[in-house]
Amino acid sequence: MLSAEVEGDSLVFVASGVVKLTAQSASPQPAKHDACTNHVLSFHFPTDIVSVLRREDGDFRLIALADAQLVTFSADRFLDLAQDDPAVIRSVLARSLNALHRSRNRMMQMSHKSARQRVADFLVSMSKRLTAGEHKACEFALPMSRRDIADCLGLTIETVSRQFAELRDAGLIETEGRSLVRLLDLEKLSREAGRTPLPHFEPTI
Amino acid sequence: MLSAEVEGDSLVFVASGVVKLTAQSASPQPAKHDACTNHVLSFHFPTDIVSVLRREDGDFRLIALADAQLVTFSADRFLDLAQDDPAVIRSVLARSLNALHRSRNRMMQMSHKSARQRVADFLVSMSKRLTAGEHKACEFALPMSRRDIADCLGLTIETVSRQFAELRDAGLIETEGRSLVRLLDLEKLSREAGRTPLPHFEPTI
DNA sequence: CGTTGAGTTGAGCTCTTTCAATAGGAGTGG
DNA sequence: CCACTCCTATTGAAAGAGCTCAACTCAACG
Numbered sequence: 001m002l003s004a005e006v007e008g009d010s011l012v013f014v015a016s017g018v019v020k021l022t023a024q025s026a027s028p029q030p031a032k033h034d035a036c037t038n039h040v041l042s043f044h045f046p047t048d049i050v051s052v053l054r055r056e057d058g059d060f061r062l063i064a065l066a067d068a069q070l071v072t073f074s075a076d077r078f079l080d081l082a083q084d085d086p087a088v089i090r091s092v093l094a095r096s097l098n099a100l101h102r103s104r105n106r107m108m109q110m111s112h113k114s115a116r117q118r119v120a121d122f123l124v125s126m127s128k129r130l131t132a133g134e135h136k137a138c139e140f141a142l143p144m145s146r147r148d149i150a151d152c153l154g155l156t157i158e159t160v161s162r163q164f165a166e167l168r169d170a171g172l173i174e175t176e177g178r179s180l181v182r183l184l185d186l187e188k189l190s191r192e193a194g195r196t197p198l199p200h201f202e203p204t205i
Numbered sequence: 206m207l208s209a210e211v212e213g214d215s216l217v218f219v220a221s222g223v224v225k226l227t228a229q230s231a232s233p234q235p236a237k238h239d240a241c242t243n244h245v246l247s248f249h250f251p252t253d254i255v256s257v258l259r260r261e262d263g264d265f266r267l268i269a270l271a272d273a274q275l276v277t278f279s280a281d282r283f284l285d286l287a288q289d290d291p292a293v294i295r296s297v298l299a300r301s302l303n304a305l306h307r308s309r310n311r312m313m314q315m316s317h318k319s320a321r322q323r324v325a326d327f328l329v330s331m332s333k334r335l336t337a338g339e340h341k342a343c344e345f346a347l348p349m350s351r352r353d354i355a356d357c358l359g360l361t362i363e364t365v366s367r368q369f370a371e372l373r374d375a376g377l378i379e380t381e382g383r384s385l386v387r388l389l390d391l392e393k394l395s396r397e398a399g400r401t402p403l404p405h406f407e408p409t410i
Numbered sequence: 411c412g413t414t415g416a417g418t419t420g421a422g423c424t425c426t427t428t429c430a431a432t433a434g435g436a437g438t439g440g
Numbered sequence: 441c442c443a444c445t446c447c448t449a450t451t452g453a454a455a456g457a458g459c460t461c462a463a464c465t466c467a468a469c470g
Contacts, residue, residue: 009302023313039313053306075302079295086288093284093298097214100305101258107312108228108244111359115458146417154316159458161418178417178467320426351449361427366450383435383449 009075011092012050017068018143019044020152021052022061040152043144045129049095051075065143110154113194118153119163121193123173127183138183167192214280216297217255222273223348224249225357226257227266245357248349250334254300256280270348315359318399323358324368326398328378332388343388372397 012019021041043065044050052060062070082088109121130140142149150157167173172189174182183189217224226246248270249255257265267275287293314326335345347354355362372378377394379387388394 023309039317041309041313051302051305053302079298083291083295086294089291089294089298090284090288093294093301096298096301096305097256097258097280100256100301100308103305103308103312104228104246107308107315108246110312111315112244156459157417158419158460162458165418362449363428363451364426367426370450 013071015069218276220274
């Protein structure tokens with residue numbers, strides 16, 4: 001478990017492992033017994049480039065969920081160096097627009113989707129990341145805890161757990177132990193998630 | 206009321222007026238009596254540059270809420286032309302990272318905030334856009350309908366309306382007619398929104 | 411074998427949505 | 441200017457979804 005501290009905006013390349021991008025919202029009023037208002041913005045996998053930006057209130061953090069190898073650039077310095085190479089900077093721009101696009105999609109989903117839809121969508125999306133290519137045997141170990149999932153989906157761990165149970169009862173998934181998940185019916189699961197087609201894997205920033 | 210149709214990814218500069226960026230989620234199952242699953246992703250004001258990307262499922266649309274003057278670029282062609290000018294392309298990249306940043310913040314808020322917080326946040330955020338500079342007399346006409354607000358915040362119009370009513374009862378705002386709003390206590394309103402500081406206005410992409 | 415932390419499950423409560431009815435504004439035509 | 445209509449907005453009551461709190465289970469680890 002490794003946590004990378006960075007000053008200013010930076011770009012991080014994930015070479016191996018899994019990381020979560022979190023934002024602790026330095027909550028103004030310490031709320032009731034808040035303890036863990038640790039929002040998880042996204043999970044990232046090898047080949048992803050994550051942009052970790054500085055915020056006014058509290059900071060973004062990149063936290064490893066499994067042993068990970070990361071390459072960190074200062075965004076400014078990187079851009080200075082890349083400035084002479086249009087292809088590079090343009091690729092970064094393309095990735096960044098792509099990330100924006102996905103973030104918007106995600107936001108749209110988040111605000112209008114039920115717990116069931118969020119969890120189903122999460123599972124489908126994870127299967128794409130973790131079993132890239134293999135169309136059958138959608139079986140994988142979730143690298144993150146229920147808390148991380150809940151924080152990412154804007155739900156409580158209890159609700160996530162209940163949704164897992166219901167999906168299990170419905171015969172859409174199977175679980176073994178804490179992290180192993182088997183998606184038995186990707187088709188139906190996608191429909192539960194409220195997705196039309198099956199989007200492709202695309203590198204993120 | 207003007208609607209700009211575009212093919213492929215494009216960048217749109219808002220010269221004047223107000224527009225909303227929408228995504229119709231070409232809902233797989235036509236749902237009950239869905240009619241209007243028109244998600245509003247964001248509102249944009251003069252000087253904003255909006256990136257309108259192509260999606261697999263359904264398209265993004267830019268819809269004018271008031272008479273607006275827009276300049277539309279094809280993203281690809283623009284980048285081809287800008288490629289020789291590092292300063293330009295870098296500025297676009299900076300805007301895009303900024304937009305990503307704001308989108309993430311927004312997403313974070315959306316998934317964890319109550320109706321009250323969302324509406325308060327919306328009002329504070331609008332006041333920044335619509336009364337840029339004037340610290341007093343936070344009074345402005347909302348250019349969008351309650352439906353647009355609801356769609357943007359992931360709530361129903363009824364809930365938005367009730368939140369307006371409660372904020373009015375609490376003495377935080379006053380309303381006149383359908384669109385005029387006066388923020389009586391920006392401080393408290395910001396606190397209701399769950400914001401620590403008062404973020405600055407920044408151009409978007 | 412007890413302890414610890416994560417995960418699951420249940421009961422009650424809160425907030426938001428849904429459904430349905432009412433009020434308000436804007437536009438039209440007499 | 442008023443009457444009529446249409447559409448948006450508001451308000452109320454009931455239902456539903458997710459949250460909180462609390463008990464319990466499970467697996468890992470000493």
